[in-house]
Amino acid sequence: MKITLLTGRIFDIKEAIGMDIKVIPSRSYNKLSLRIDTKERIPVLSVPKFCSRKRAVNFVNENMDWILKSLRQIPERKNFTDGEQILLFGQPLIICHCPQQRGGVWIEQDKLCVSGGREFLHRRVKDYIKKRATEEFTNISQQLAQKLGCKLSGVSIKDTKSRWGSCSSLNHINYSWRIALAPLETINYLMAHEVAHLKHQDHSENFWHCVATLYPQWQEGHDWLKKNGKTLYIYQ
Ligand SMILES: [Zn+2]
Structure with missing residues (x-):
């Protein structure tokens, strides 16, 4: 080289x-x-x-x-596959390939059903997670921002490699779609973290106090991310 x-x-x-x-x-x-x-x-x-x-x-x-x-x-990278279990917004789901059916991707009890050809399964699951993440993360973040009395201008879902989330000076928050696969405590912690940045642009004591106000159990989610965050990169 x-x-x-x-x-x-x-x-x-x-x-x-x-x-x-x-x-x-x-x-x-x-x-x-x-x-x-x-x-x-x-x-x-x-x-x-x-x-x-x-x-x-x-x-x-x-x-x-x-x-x-x-x-x-570094964990081996893989695709979402038929029959494997994933955690999606804290709910354990088994990916179930339904080639005969129509309707894209949908949840049926504890199954995440995916129609279409097998070669599109990974892409379809990923697109579905990104779309749902946009809705769910916007909802949670808006609620937290309201609680804080701060204005949140928007939420985007990215495929960032280096950061789980970021908050811009224009009050816009970006999240990695992979966070949707983390336990609920971690999702809630991350949302509280980024929303707290609407008020505090640093990681000062006041900032962490603010995170705790928004989500008192933040520590558990924070520790999980620090210890296991890398495992969320297993999917390509
Ligand atoms: Zn931060």
Whole structure:
């Protein structure tokens, strides 16, 4: 793999380290740093402007155990499949492929029924979750905003990789659709968190106090997300 630095020099360290690696320029003057891009399943090396190829290779090799361990820990990505159980807005549902029927995707007791061809099942389930998430998350967030006496201009559902939610200065909130697959406590916690940002733009003591006012059991949902949030990335 060829790597380009801000200085314009090109390093080829794939051979030297024996694996693919993404190299990006670092804002730091002298510090090298590594992280794992869990979506691409690849290590990312941030290289300062005047770093030699040798130093970059050595740094990666020194951290190879950590890289390999981190890559192994990324769950395999999969599609939604017929017969598997998912948690949707806190309700356990079994995905049930109904090719003979019409009607898209619908819930029947404890089943999430999906019509159409098998090759479209994953896409249909995902689209359904996104659509429902838009409705449900807008409802919850509007209610919380009202409780807080703040104006919420809108809610969007995104496929963000790095954040579960975000609140803009224009009072617009974005959520990742994957949160729909988390336990209800986590959904409620995240909504309380983002809505609390309508009032406090930081993570100060006042902010957390506000979260607790909106959702007193927030801690449980918060801890689940911290510990298990990565598992929500299993679906592609
Ligand atoms: Zn926040």
